[in-house]
Amino acid sequence: MPLIVLENLGKVYTAGTVEVPALISIDITVDAGEFLSIMGPSGSGKSTLMNILGCLDAPTSGRYLLEGEDVSRLGRDQQADVRNRKIGFVFQGFNLLPRVDALQNVELPLIYGNVKAGSRRKHAEQALDLVGLADRGHHLPTQLSGGQQQRVAIARALVNRPEIILADEPTGNLDTRTSEEIMTVFRGLNEAKGITVILVTHDPEMGDLTKRKIFLRDGRVERDEKRGARIARLETPPDLV
16 A cells, blocks of 8 residues: 555645645655655645645545545544654754754653653654764764754654654755765655655755656646666664664
């Protein structure tokens, strides 16, 4: 069974009496363990599609099947439960709390999940180790570089052990070298841990570092390319126990 199936998916926004189609007849299948990018110009529907995949928004028409379940028809509480159990989010702006250290930032999803303090700390330390920041746990975000802050954000996305990571322009605030380092982290997590990584980006160089590229234009899938990425394999990261 595919991990994700989008069937004739559509999204229409209403502004007064005007209807604005954001997604039109989207048909996409994603298997577990894929590493892909969603690309396209501004206004192509990338962010709308990401929000639907992340159960942050619902389609107007069509179906979104996640592991065979039509999650687009679930209620808000049920969708929140799906997000918490199965999906980790990484954003362009890092979204770290400035007054708490890296470990405490990574622990946040576990706090919302009512995980006990001792277990929270253990899982947060393991997640930071997974992204190469085991020695930065007690640093505040202001004491970290942009690349390190994004690694903390990735660790936070990982701490609930999701099946999917959705990354929205995760390298948009970073220089080229740091961007490639972050993409290497994503690739390592994908290859070593089998996590499905879906990246939204406008940057063709970052798209070339994924194994599949889906291009949107005017709310439609323009083309879907599978290809070998040009990024080197990582050593296997430590297991999250």
